[in-house]
Amino acid sequence: PGWSPRVVPARGRKSRHDPPAKSKAGRLKLPPPVDPEELLVVLDRYRQHRLVLGALRAEFRAEVLQKKREEHLGGEDSAELLEEHRRLMAWNDEENARQRERREERLRKEAEEEKRRKLEVAEKQARKMEAFMKEKEKEVLQLQEEAKSFITPENLDARIEECLDNPRNYNFAIDKDGRVVKRTVLS
Amino acid sequence: MPMKGRFPVRRTLRYLSQGDVVFKSAVKVMTVNYNTAGELSEGARKFVFFNIPQIQYKNPWVQIMLFRNMTPSPFLRFYLDNGEQVLVDVEDKTNKEITEHIKKILGKSKEMLEKEERERKKLSHPATFGPKKYHLRECMCEIEGQVPCPAFVPLPKEMRGKYKAAMKNEA
Numbered sequence: 001p002g003w004s005p006r007v008v009p010a011r012g013r014k015s016r017h018d019p020p021a022k023s024k025a026g027r028l029k030l031p032p033p034v035d036p037e038e039l040l041v042v043l044d045r046y047r048q049h050r051l052v053l054g055a056l057r058a059e060f061r062a063e064v065l066q067k068k069r070e071e072h073l074g075g076e077d078s079a080e081l082l083e084e085h086r087r088l089m090a091w092n093d094e095e096n097a098r099q100r101e102r103r104e105e106r107l108r109k110e111a112e113e114e115k116r117r118k119l120e121v122a123e124k125q126a127r128k129m130e131a132f133m134k135e136k137e138k139e140v141l142q143l144q145e146e147a148k149s150f151i152t153p154e155n156l157d158a159r160i161e162e163c164l165d166n167p168r169n170y171n172f173a174i175d176k177d178g179r180v181v182k183r184t185v186l187s
Numbered sequence: 188m189p190m191k192g193r194f195p196v197r198r199t200l201r202y203l204s205q206g207d208v209v210f211k212s213a214v215k216v217m218t219v220n221y222n223t224a225g226e227l228s229e230g231a232r233k234f235v236f237f238n239i240p241q242i243q244y245k246n247p248w249v250q251i252m253l254f255r256n257m258t259p260s261p262f263l264r265f266y267l268d269n270g271e272q273v274l275v276d277v278e279d280k281t282n283k284e285i286t287e288h289i290k291k292i293l294g295k296s297k298e299m300l301e302k303e304e305r306e307r308k309k310l311s312h313p314a315t316f317g318p319k320k321y322h323l324r325e326c327m328c329e330i331e332g333q334v335p336c337p338a339f340v341p342l343p344k345e346m347r348g349k350y351k352a353a354m355k356n357e358a
């Protein structure tokens with residue numbers, strides 16, 4: 001095959017266009033002698049050998065191809081794999097369900113918390129309103145009480161007489177604590 | 188070369204090869220829906236930041252898509268080649284828990300990985316010599332304790348064919 005380093009061209013010095021030498025003028029080139037029986041035997045043996053080798057090669061090629069195909073498809077027991085897969089998916093669904101429960105629990109707690117807070121706020125508001133109302137009530141009552149001692153056109157004269165009859169002395173000194181210190185006599 | 192990003196260790200080969208989630212051949216697409224804010228999405232965020240590079244390194248043929256702020260709660264969704272979709276709720280989980288979970292349901296088991304490793308090793312014989320692409324060593328001179336390569340250290344006279352031929356001629 002080709003000109004590998006082992007196979008050297010037999011032409012040597014001359015190229016194909018040079019005429020052959022004079023010494024080769026009467027040369028008769030004959031093929032090598034062949035023994036017919038030996039030839040038959042040898043051919044048959046070669047045929048068998050090549051047959052066996054071809055079969056072996058085909059066998060190995062098929063085996064390699066089959067292995068490759070097996071590896072591609074996933075190998076092993078398909079049923080087993082499916083079973084395993086389904087089991088894992090079931091476990092995953094359970095996990096999701098658990099997560100959902102946890103989430104619902106959390107949401108419920110939060111809702112409760114919200115409600116409680118709202119309730120508290122409402123209560124506080126109500127209490128504030130109540131206190132306010134009470135304050136206002138007290139003021140109204142106090143005013144009513146004071147109204148009893150108001151000066152009206154009817155008792156105007158009587159009250160004037162009363163004030164003139166009882167003079168009040170405001171001439172007194174006070175210290176920082178509010179106690180009366182000195183009183184001067186009214187002139 | 189400056190370090191890029193907040194955690195440049197995520198870009199190192201050593202970190203990436205430490206990822207241990209290898210998906211089964213049936214998994215084709217992985218989708219992550221998460222939120223950029225909120226306490227419940229924290230685990231998912233960490234997962235996306237730290238673990239997804241490792242997963243992609245180990246599974247270069249799996250498509251990974253990230254969706255941000257599209258749903259109120261975070262989840263993962265896997266699309267298998269037989270049309271099945273696997274939903275994984277990851278609300279309120281740490282990133283470690285998430286990786287453990289998906290390794291359990293869709294990852295190749297350790298035995299399978301070891302088996303594949305053994306198959307790969309069987310293909311090549313470590314004792315043969317040849318081109319570096321297919322074999323470990325090219326020549327006996329590369330091994331410690333053997334005769335060093337004559338290209339670097341000339342052989343002693345007694346081992347050279349020239350000397351041996353000369354001796355034979357003499358005798």
